Amino acid sequence: MSHKDEEDRGPWQGRIDVHEGPRALRWHQCVTMLPPQASPGIALLGFPCDLGVRRNHGRAGAAAGPAALRRTLANLAWHGARPVYDAGDVGDVGDVGDVGASTPDAGEKTLETMQAGYARRITALLDAGHVPIGLGGGHEIAWAAWQGLAAHAAREPHPPRIGILNVDAHFDLRTAPAGNSGTPFRQIAEDCGVRDWNFRYCVLGIAEAANTAALFDRARALGVAFRLDEEMGARDLDAIDSTVRDFLAGIDWLYLTLCLDALPGACAPGVSAPATIGVEPAVVEAVIRIAVASGKLRLADVAELNPSLDPNGRTARLAARLVWRLAREIARRPCDVRSGLHLPARD
Numbered sequence: 046m047s048h049k050d051e052e053d054r055g056p057w058q059g060r061i062d063v064h065e066g067p068r069a070l071r072w073h074q075c076v077t078m079l080p081p082q083a084s085p086g087i088a089l090l091g092f093p094c095d096l097g098v099r100r101n102h103g104r105a106g107a108a109a110g111p112a113a114l115r116r117t118l119a120n121l122a123w124h125g126a127r128p129v130y131d132a133g134d135v136g137d138v139g140d141v142g143d144v145g146a147s148t149p150d151a152g153e154k155t156l157e158t159m160q161a162g163y164a165r166r167i168t169a170l171l172d173a174g175h176v177p178i179g180l181g182g183g184h185e186i187a188w189a190a191w192q193g194l195a196a197h198a199a200r201e202p203h204p205p206r207i208g209i210l211n212v213d214a215h216f217d218l219r220t221a222p223a224g225n226s227g228t229p230f231r232q233i234a235e236d237c238g239v240r241d242w243n244f245r246y247c248v249l250g251i252a253e254a255a256n257t258a259a260l261f262d263r264a265r266a267l268g269v270a271f272r273l274d275e276e277m278g279a280r281d282l283d284a285i286d287s288t289v290r291d292f293l294a295g296i297d298w299l300y301l302t303l304c305l306d307a308l309p310g311a312c313a314p315g316v317s318a319p320a321t322i323g324v325e326p327a328v329v330e331a332v333i334r335i336a337v338a339s340g341k342l343r344l345a346d347v348a349e350l351n352p353s354l355d356p357n358g359r360t361a362r363l364a365a366r367l368v369w370r371l372a373r374e375i376a377r378r379p380c381d382v383r384s385g386l387h388l389p390a391r392d
């Protein structure tokens with residue numbers, strides 16, 4: 046690779062094991078910028094936004110999450126059998142400025158224009174048969190992701206039953222009238238009402254101490270399935286498996302969202318609200334395996350990475366590992382010509 050090529054690869058740079066043979070590959074050598082008419086693959090899309098975290102009185106900095114995630118992913122070992130594309134960041138030229146071009150917001154990066162831009166990009170990626178993995182950004186990414194997925198689903202002759210599986214210390218069902226990082230699933234519940242769809246939402250890792258009684262009441266009123274952080278240990282894996290499988294049995298399409306503040310604060314300090322107990326990374330990986338093996342996953346993301354609060358890039362490493370795990374499990378599955386995750390697993 047020439048010096049010029051290396052420069053052109055932006056964050057996708059890292060160690061090259063020149064003496065290790067052709068299988069000694071890392072992500073930076075295999076991820077390509079998303080070309081037009083690309084064959085179906087995994088598409089990474091950055092959401093460099095923390096405007097929702099700010100509105101939610103959280104600690105700002107997650108806007109730098111996607112860049113840190115790409116830099117960390119770049120050096121991980123490549124075992125992929127399926128292409129991974131970098132679809133860039135929302136907010137790149139043309140993404141946000143065309144929402145109501147005559148409004149004062151035209152071209153401005155507000156929370157709503159960023160969310161609308163992300164939603165449009167997600168719909169286009171899904172329409173092209175890709176499995177998008179969103180790189181957050183605050184958890185306001187979830188309302189944007191839902192809008193993109195719902196627009197894609199609405200094109201189906203019979204709209205699929207969409208379920209959201211959230212690994213999170215928080216319900217994010219707040220009622221604040223202006224959307225923020227704490228409201229996305231309440232916004233989605235309302236949108237389901239408008240569309241006459243059932244709201245199907247399951248959260249794993251809820252910290253009782255970090256969610257008020259009002260939030261628990263709202264979750265119960267909305268029929269939300271959840272497990273507390275204290276019910277998410279390695280010893281609980283059979284019960285976790287049942288919770289996830291029961292949820293998956295009642296849906297056709299899955300949106301999986303991983304809020305890094307669900308993981309123990311010692312592993313994931315680089316978030317707005319670190320967890321005191323949290324869910325161990327190995328358990329989160331087990332959830333990812335079950336979710337992907339269902340063949341129903343359409344869209345996933347990792348939210349709340351805040352590099353400004355992240356000593357030694359510890360949280361970025363964990364976030365990259367979870368993206369890596371997602372991609373690894375997706376790549377194990379046989380590929381249908383269009384969006385091929387309906388097929389049974391090979392193993």
Ligand SMILES: N=CN[C@@H](CCC(=O)O)C(=O)O
Nearest residue numbers: 103104184215226227317318
């Ligand atoms: N998305 C996170 N929501 C949590 C954490 C708030 C924070 O950033 O401190 C919530 O609203 O409770």
Ligand SMILES: [Mn+2]
Nearest residue numbers: 214215304306
């Ligand atoms: Mn959270």
Ligand SMILES: [Mn+2]
Nearest residue numbers: 184213217304
């Ligand atoms: Mn959250």
